[in-house]
Amino acid sequence: MTTALLTDHYELTMVRAALAAGTADRHSVFELFPRRLPEGRRYGVVAGVGRALEAIERFRFDAETIDFLRERGVADDATAEWLADYRFRGDVWGYPEGEVFFPGSPLVVVEGGFAEAVVLETVLLSIYNHDCAIASAASRMTAVAGERPCIEMGSRRTQERAAVAAARAAWVAGFTATSNLEAGRRWGIPTTGTAAHSFTLLHDSERDAFAAQLAALGEDTTLLVDTYDVEQAIRTGVELTSGRLGAVRLDSGDLPAVARDVRRLLDGLGATSTRIIVTSDLDEWNIAALAGAPVDGYGVGTALVTGSGHPTCGFVYKLVARGTSPDPEGPLTPVAKRSTDKISVGGRKFALRRLGEQGVAEAEVIGIGAPPVGDHDDRPLLVPLVRGGEVVGAEPLSAARERHLRSRAELPLDALRMSHGEPALETVWLGGTGEARRNPFG
Amino acid sequence: MTTALLTDHYELTMVRAALAAGTADRHSVFELFPRRLPEGRRYGVVAGVGRALEAIERFRFDAETIDFLRERGVADDATAEWLADYRFRGDVWGYPEGEVFFPGSPLVVVEGGFAEAVVLETVLLSIYNHDCAIASAASRMTAVAGERPCIEMGSRRTQERAAVAAARAAWVAGFTATSNLEAGRRWGIPTTGTAAHSFTLLHDSERDAFAAQLAALGEDTTLLVDTYDVEQAIRTGVELTSGRLGAVRLDSGDLPAVARDVRRLLDGLGATSTRIIVTSDLDEWNIAALAGAPVDGYGVGTALVTGSGHPTCGFVYKLVARGTSPDPEGPLTPVAKRSTDKISVGGRKFALRRLGEQGVAEAEVIGIGAPPVGDHDDRPLLVPLVRGGEVVGAEPLSAARERHLRSRAELPLDALRMSHGEPALETVWLGGTGEARRNPFG
Structure with missing residues (x-):
């Protein structure tokens, strides 16, 4: 079954307007991330990655779907033609399923033409916002249940x-x-x-x-x-x-x-x-x-x-950088909305889990540009999920389950306390050259 | 697509055990109802009826489904045979879509053999618990938005x-x-x-x-x-x-x-x-x-x-009466679990909206046996949805929307206040002969 209509109307009006304006193919980077954790939660859990990859593969516009969009006036001729040919041909990186996350963690990075990447917004957010909310609640329950x-x-x-x-x-x-x-x-x-x-x-x-x-x-x-x-x-x-x-x-x-x-x-x-x-x-x-x-x-x-009080994660999917041509190697301009209450950070991110002695996690390191190299024991958190439109990140669900138990076990003991608290790891924001800067979401 | 696996495992183990014991066909009455409204809410809204009717029609066990159930050891030979032949052949009554409801309102009444009726439990609860939660929140929003x-x-x-x-x-x-x-x-x-x-x-x-x-x-x-x-x-x-x-x-x-x-x-x-x-x-x-x-x-x-703080309704689906044979005309025994904290009331219910002067709703009248006849202006709330397995209650969605606006307009003005409060209508419980009795959920 196609997933292409599990989509907000405006994704397709944007495609239509961008096609007409000649900007639909501009190389773009979107990121899916949480600005914060739900009040009092100490960590979140990534789930839904496998479902998201399936949704991307099945995101095709069949004839019946296109007829509906034309009848409703959503798609004009040029848009209908583009949709008929659509399949995602870009790249996706993401936190692997079962990994834990913190405020600002760039859980998914989607690169491709603007139109081909923007139309995935709604269905990716639906899957991640739901599945991560359930997994985040579930993890607290299994942690406190112990061996039972x-x-x-x-x-x-x-x-x-x-x-x-x-x-x-x-x-x-x-x-x-x-x-x-x-x-x-x-x-x-x-x-x-x-x-x-x-x-x-x-x-x-x-x-x-x-x-x-x-x-x-x-x-x-x-x-x-x-x-x-x-x-x-x-x-x-x-x-x-x-x-x-x-x-x-x-x-x-x-x-x-x-x-x-x-x-x-x-x-x-x-x-x-x-x-x-x-x-x-x-x-x-x-x-x-x-x-x-x-x-x-x-x-x-x-x-x-119902996510134990937090039925959704509040993830957003934001354009963080774009070119002026379809060339993925062309110059990218970091972009971000100017807003006091809804911040996002321009530029494509890297993300690392910094591990200290005895393998205890110490920080979520996020930044723009090249990740730092040095004496830290940092695990890269973004893995390839889709390359040139082909899914490369599929794995058995048991792998995600095992990863979750490992990643949770790395967290400081405080992470597993049931009481309301701060995120168990601090999010450290780095510029391209490695210098720390203010947490934009703080 | 079949809806038959949108079901809890135990529905089918009950079918299996009842088939083996010779009790699977005992004529049974199940009711789906809320014990209470979410804290502070003044009314609820019925939604999902049309989706539930579709789910009942599509609740069939195809070969692939039965193979899965056999491989997993859920179904034995006799159960597999029964499932292959399954379609719901009983009767369903329910509150029509868009109607409002109160604590104890019997939103759905399902009559049929035990096994054929119990297997619908999970999918009916899923649909009603979700759709009514959303509609109940939505109605408060459209009420306060007025003409906007x-x-x-x-x-x-x-x-x-x-x-x-x-x-x-x-x-x-x-x-x-x-x-x-x-x-x-x-x-x-x-x-x-x-x-x-x-x-x-x-x-x-x-x-x-x-x-x-x-x-x-x-x-x-x-x-x-x-x-x-x-x-x-x-x-x-x-x-x-x-x-x-x-x-x-x-x-x-x-x-x-x-x-x-x-x-x-x-x-x-x-x-x-x-x-x-x-x-x-x-x-x-x-x-x-x-x-x-x-x-x-x-x-x-x-x-x-997310239901504005109440993402699910907490509806339950309970066996309230059963016979000792498949005969729908045979004697029925009211049944109920003995429990102090999870009450249900045995016996098949009627439900009426009692309207006072100027058509303002005054009470939700629920009881067992024959509804009272007299000088009250009572609207029966249970309408036929399925008869002998055939859907008879389908209607255009616009009819539900219009009904909701009418039913909400009948409520006392207090019902539309945003502040936390008691249910806008009292639920009056009647015995079979019309005498009022204590609210079992109060």
């Missing part, structure tokens, strides 16, 4: 296609499974789930319902035990499995207290290996509050898919 | 497919246009847009950029005037159009003050019919604060597509 698995089960609380993307972003940030079957099919993410309260209510008794579930799914299944009376449900489940029940799920009540009672009961009944999964309106703070409780896994829904 | 048009331009701040649904929900709640081209193609919503700051920065001068835009889009276009100096930009735009410029757009600064200066300048230059559009991080409160400023239209982005 987090399961994504928020599909019902967000738009049905956003749910698939949310499951993917959560997986990148360390979730171990999702309830979303399309995310399983599309991205290979492990899926999980057993039964809702309705299944218990369907049957003549809770015992009948449990017996039906155990017969179909086996003793290692998870029984939902809070439809009627938790204690009785657990006794029934343990009895029906002769103590070999896989897990119980608690979806209501004062979870730390209930979990302790349930553990004691299970152990008393000899079901010492039966796990306890909790699922009621969890977020990173509730997960932290359960750290001392005998809980074996967390199912997270609403808070995850 | 609101334009939806939030695509870049939400997932790319959620953006299309958000544009649709905003249109239902009174927005006049969207920037989202796919919403224009798919739903016929008017689209609009002209240029971003990048278009000005692309050109050698602001004058060149404006001239290019005017040449392509005509004098009635909207020029973005805050890339460099607002006053100079306006003088240029007015000069290039001999005072016939359609509109200017302001995207930064202290908008009430800037709008006044801009209006004075335009009028002084003779451009008395040039409109002023503002677009910088607007929400319902900022729109209210601009009521006294000379502004002609509002472009709303982030706050709209």
Whole structure:
């Protein structure tokens, strides 16, 4: 399916006007970046890179699409002809998926003709703003959950296609499974789930319902035990499995207290290996509050898919430099809007993660021109994603997941505190020759 | 495209277990409803009904889907056979699109066999939870904007497919246009847009950029005037159009003050019919604060597509009654989970909007059994949407938009206040014979 209409109207009116003015092919550099982190957050997580690369490949204007744009008066003849021939032929660099980011981090750099690069604005922002918001929340949850698995089960609380993307972003940030079957099919993410309260209510008794579930799914299944009376449900489940029940799920009540009672009961009944999964309106703070409780896994829904208070990242996509011809080797002029409240910095950026002793990250180094060379241990953060229109940065999703765990582990310990705070790394802005200067977003 | 995998894993494990237990066909009634409104909100808006009906029609398990479910061990032979034959053959009633709702409103009632009805849970919740959240925020914005048009331009701040649904929900709640081209193609919503700051920065001068835009889009276009100096930009735009410029757009600064200066300048230059559009991080409160400023239209982005603080509605989908056979005429047992913190009410509901003198709404009347008959002016809120598996409730989107304006106009004046408050209508719970009882969600 084409992604070309997942686009703001004005992207195409700009193409039309630039074509008529002869400026559509001017070599241009756009950057996608956050001016700041959401209030109180200490780091962000890059997700959606793989989805963005697919969207770029599928950004084509088929005949039906062009007909629509002509009927609506969006495209004139020249624009229609240009769109019919369109595919992105430029270059894209970006932070690899799973990497962490900070205020000003140039997450994506797009180089090409103005028109071919500007039309990608909306869909790239949509993907990054959503997926990074979910991954950033998810990472806080998996960090505080530690060794205990987090399961994504928020599909019902967000738009049905956003749910698939949310499951993917959560997986990148360390979730171990999702309830979303399309995310399983599309991205290979492990899926999980057993039964809702309705299944218990369907049957003549809770015992009948449990017996039906155990017969179909086996003793290692998870029984939902809070439809009627938790204690009785657990006794029934343990009895029906002769103590070999896989897990119980608690979806209501004062979870730390209930979990302790349930553990004691299970152990008393000899079901010492039966796990306890909790699922009621969890977020990173509730997960932290359960750290001392005998809980074996967390199912997270609403808070995850709504970014735990920050459902979007506020990324922008700005023209930062442009030439006066299509020549990618021609001189580029840094450009930026003059504004007191919405700053961007002209000129194509580099970005480095500066690592100190023992490999602990110390700063996000961003600048214009050539990156500094010297005695610092700096990891370049921008990798090639598209070269001459060909995707070169595709990778298995597991690579992003592993990268996230590595990059998060490099951060100073403060980064993983749940309390509101400043970004865990300072963003150091360098001019072309290496001298530090004021943070333009500060 | 099938919608059948936009589903939680456990919906299908319940089907599997119920098939094996012989309970899958038990006649069942599910209801989708809010336990409460988001904190401080005075009413909610129903949106997504048309999308939900399409999702039900397209909820089919094709061979590829079934193969995936078998490979993953989600479906066994019997389940695979049942899924291959699946299409929803039951009945659905619901609040019509655009209607308003209150705590407990049974927005959707689904009747059918347990398995055929439970598998719709996730996708229905996804659609309603998202679309109603957007429409509920949008309605507050259009209410406070009054006669001034609101334009939806939030695509870049939400997932790319959620953006299309958000544009649709905003249109239902009174927005006049969207920037989202796919919403224009798919739903016929008017689209609009002209240029971003990048278009000005692309050109050698602001004058060149404006001239290019005017040449392509005509004098009635909207020029973005805050890339460099607002006053100079306006003088240029007015000069290039001999005072016939359609509109200017302001995207930064202290908008009430800037709008006044801009209006004075335009009028002084003779451009008395040039409109002023503002677009910088607007929400319902900022729109209210601009009521006294000379502004002609509002472009709303982030706050709209994130539900202005409430990105999801928290709707649930609960089994409320079930039989012991597939017979829809057989006796039904009301069922409900026993819980102190997550209440639902057993039994199939009716719902009425009680109207008082001058047609002002007085209460949301919800109950079990036969609705009361008498001297009240009650409008039934549940209309047939699907009968025996056939969609009967489809309607043009404009009908939903008109209904919303009518239903909102019926509400007490308090409903449209921006401040946090209680629901504008009390939910009155009736037993089957008409006697009022305690609000179970109160």
